[in-house]
Amino acid sequence: MELSPLYHNARPEGELLPQEEAAFALLERLGMDYDRVSGDPADTMEKCAAVSEVLGMPVCKNLFLCNRQKTQFYLLLMGPDKPFRTKDLSHQIGSARLSFAPEESLWELLRCTPGSATVLGLMNDRDHRVRLLVEREVYEAEYLSCHPCICTSSLKLKTADVLGKLLPYTGHEAAVVDL
Numbered sequence: 001m002e003l004s005p006l007y008h009n010a011r012p013e014g015e016l017l018p019q020e021e022a023a024f025a026l027l028e029r030l031g032m033d034y035d036r037v038s039g040d041p042a043d044t045m046e047k048c049a050a051v052s053e054v055l056g057m058p059v060c061k062n063l064f065l066c067n068r069q070k071t072q073f074y075l076l077l078m079g080p081d082k083p084f085r086t087k088d089l090s091h092q093i094g095s096a097r098l099s100f101a102p103e104e105s106l107w108e109l110l111r112c113t114p115g116s117a118t119v120l121g122l123m124n125d126r127d128h129r130v131r132l133l134v135e136r137e138v139y140e141a142e143y144l145s146c147h148p149c150i151c152t153s154s155l156k157l158k159t160a161d162v163l164g165k166l167l168p169y170t171g172h173e174a175a176v177v178d179l
Contacts (some may be wrong), residue, residue: 001050007103012038013074015094019111023120023148028156030165035156036148045080045152052080052145053090053153059145059154062117064110066101073101073109077144078135082179092177093103093133116151119144121164122170132167134174139163 004109005091011024027034037054048059063084078084084124106112107132110121122130125145126143144159167174 001040001042001047003037003050003054005037006054007036007038009033010036012036013078017150018027019121019124020153022111022123023118024170026120026123027148027165030161030169032157032165038153038154040152041115041151048080048154055075055140055145055154057143057145057156057157062146064101064106064112065098065118066105067095068097068099070102072099073105073130074133075092075110075117075119075122075130076133076177077138077146078179079137082137082177085155086178088179089133089177093131101124102120110149112147112149113151116147116149118149119166120146120148122167123171125170128171130172131178132172132174135179136176137160138164139174139176159178 014129037051042048042051054057061078063081065074090098103114109125111124114119141159143156145156
């Protein structure tokens with residue numbers, strides 16, 4: 001997998017996709033520092049392993065989920081090696097039968113494509129239809145990683161900035177879950 005060096009507070013060069021442009025503009029507006037690595041699409045956890053080495057931290061799994069009726073949506077941030085059992089999570093959040101949400105809903109609500117679901121996509125959820133779930137170890141870590149709404153770049157953000165700047169801006173709250 002081809003990857004760039006690590007950049008600090010620097011967008012990728014050239015023209016960006018609208019959702020990617022919006023993500024970097026938001027980071028700048030909120031004064032959030034970030035480290036970035038770019039390259040081939042990191043759209044699987046196997047590909048994210050190489051990205052983790054450059055970022056110096058594990059890349060989070062970001063799962064976009066919904067209930068059976070597709071009326072409640074969830075963005076789950078979890079460690080890369082944590083097993084995901086829908087039954088355990090469903091019980092914690094009081095939602096019946098979780099599954100992966102349809103690609104159309106991912107685009108409609110977060111403006112992300114498959115493989116690029118991200119906490120930064122919450123800037124597009126103005127109706128607050130997506131509930132943010134953060135696995136405890138990710139919530140308590142100094143840094144978290146995510147994509148800027150496209151999986152050709154990965155970012156390292158201070159968790160405190162995500163919780164204290166990004167989420168208040170978007171109007172979302174993080175519900176801490178144990179997996």
